[in-house]
Amino acid sequence: MKRIGILTSGGDAPGMNAAVRAVAGKAMAEGLEAYGINYGFAGLVAGDIHKIEAADLDGVIQRGGTLLYSARYPEFAHEEGQLKGIEQLKRFGIDALVVIGGDGSYHGALRLTEHGYNTIGLPGTIDNDIPYTDFTIGFDTAVNTNVQALDRIYDTAHSHDRTFVVEVMGRGAGDVALWSGVSIGATAIVVPEVDWSMEEIANKIKHNRANGHRSNLIVLAEGVMGAQEFVEKLSEYGDFDARGNTIAHMQRGGNPTAKDRVMASKMGAYAVELLLAGKGGLAVGIQNNQLVNHNMLDLFDSKHEVEVSLDKLNDEISFK
Numbered sequence: 001m002k003r004i005g006i007l008t009s010g011g012d013a014p015g016m017n018a019a020v021r022a023v024a025g026k027a028m029a030e031g032l033e034a035y036g037i038n039y040g041f042a043g044l045v046a047g048d049i050h051k052i053e054a055a056d057l058d059g060v061i062q063r064g065g066t067l068l069y070s071a072r073y074p075e076f077a078h079e080e081g082q083l084k085g086i087e088q089l090k091r092f093g094i095d096a097l098v099v100i101g102g103d104g105s106y107h108g109a110l111r112l113t114e115h116g117y118n119t120i121g122l123p124g125t126i127d128n129d130i131p132y133t134d135f136t137i138g139f140d141t142a143v144n145t146n147v148q149a150l151d152r153i154y155d156t157a158h159s160h161d162r163t164f165v166v167e168v169m170g171r172g173a174g175d176v177a178l179w180s181g182v183s184i185g186a187t188a189i190v191v192p193e194v195d196w197s198m199e200e201i202a203n204k205i206k207h208n209r210a211n212g213h214r215s216n217l218i219v220l221a222e223g224v225m226g227a228q229e230f231v232e233k234l235s236e237y238g239d240f241d242a243r244g245n246t247i248a249h250m251q252r253g254g255n256p257t258a259k260d261r262v263m264a265s266k267m268g269a270y271a272v273e274l275l276l277a278g279k280g281g282l283a284v285g286i287q288n289n290q291l292v293n294h295n296m297l298d299l300f301d302s303k304h305e306v307e308v309s310l311d312k313l314n315d316e317i318s319f320k
C-alpha cells in the first residue's frame with residue numbers, strides 16, 4: 001500500500017479537519033502518501049483529487065467545516081457511479097481509503113471495499129446517530145454551541161418571564177437535544193424516542209411560573225415538529241408569551257472542542273493502522289474510552305441507542 005485517499009461526506013461536522021489531519025499525518029509518518037478527495041463521493045467520481053502535503057495540514061486541527069469540502073451525492077448509491085469512482089482511484093494510484101461521514105457515507109464506503117478497495121469509516125456527524133460508538137466526531141462541539149445559544153436565550157427568557165421553544169438538530173436522533181437540554185436545566189426536552197404530552201409540559205410551565213421560575217426553555221429535537229408549530233400547539237393550553245427559535249446550521253460550524261479534536265485524532269491514526277493491517281469495510285468508534293472497530297454490515301443491522309434516561313434525569317432534578 002502506497003497511497004491512502006481521504007474524503008468527507010454528508011453533513012459537515014466540527015472535528016472532520018482534525019480527522020483528515022490525523023489520517024494524512026499518520027500516513028506520512030508510515031511512509032505513505034495521502035490524497036485528498038474533494039466533495040465526498042461526488043469529487044471521487046469527478047476525479048477532484050490532489051496530493052496532501054504536510055504544509056496543507058498546518059492550522060487545520062483548529063478549524064470547523066472540512067478542508068476537503070463535503071457533498072450529498074445520491075448517485076453514488078448506483079453501481080454506475082461506484083465504477084466511475086473506482087476508475088478514478090486507479091487513475092490516481094490510490095490503494096485504500098478513509099471515509100469520514102455518517103451512516104449514509106458508510107454505505108458508499110462498504111461498496112468501495114466490495115470493489116476491492118479497503119475502506120475504513122470514521123463517524124463524522126453532529127447527530128451522534130451511529131451504532132457501536134459512544135460519540136461521533138462533531139457531537140460535542142454542536143452540543144456546546146447549543147448550550148452557549150441556550151444560555152443566552154435563558155437570559156432574555158428570564159427578563160421577560162417568557163417560555164422559549166428551541167429546536168436543535170439531530171435528524172431522527174434525540175442525543176443533541178438531550179445533552180443540550182440537560183446542560184441548561186430545560187423545563188422539558190422533547191425527543192422522538194420518548195413519549196411526551198403537551199398538556200403535561202404546559203402544566204409544568206404553569207407550576208414553574210407560579211413558584212418563581214421565570215425562564216422556561218423547552219429543547220425540541222428536529223423531526224418531532226417545528227419550533228413555531230410547537231409554540232402554537234402549546235398556546236392552546238395557556239398564555240406563556242412563548243417564542244420559537246431554531247438554532248439550525250449554526251450548530252454545524254465553529255472551532256471543534258478539545259474532546260472532538262482528540263477523538264478525531266485518535267480515530268484517524270487508528271484508521272491508518274487498520275488499513276496497514278490489510279483491513280477494510282470497518283467502522284471505527286469509541287466505546288468506554290477504547291478505540292473499537294466493527295464490520296459495517298453489523299452497523300447497518302443495528303440501531304444507535306439513545307441515552308433516554310437523560311430525559312428522566314432532567315425531569316427529576318429540574319425545578320419543582
Ligand SMILES: Nc1ncnc2c1ncn2[C@@H]1O[C@H](COP(=O)(O)OP(=O)(O)O)[C@@H](O)[C@H]1O
Binds near residue numbers: 040074075104108124
Ligand atoms: N446506499 C448507498 N450506497 C452508496 N452510497 C451512499 C448510499 N447512501 C448514501 N451514500 C453516499 O453517502 C453520502 C452521504 O450520505 P448522507 O446520508 O447524506 O449523510 P451521512 O453520511 O452524514 O449520514 C450520500 O450523499 C451518498 O453519496
Ligand SMILES: O=P(O)(O)OC[C@H]1O[C@](O)(COP(=O)(O)O)[C@@H](O)[C@@H]1O
Binds near residue numbers: 011127252
Ligand atoms: O445541511 P442540510 O442538508 O440542511 O441537512 C440537515 C441535516 O444534516 C445534519 O445537520 C447532519 O446530518 P448528517 O451528518 O447525517 O449529514 C442533520 O442534523 C440535519 O437533519
Ligand SMILES: [Mg+2]
Binds near residue numbers: 104125171
Ligand atoms: Mg447521517
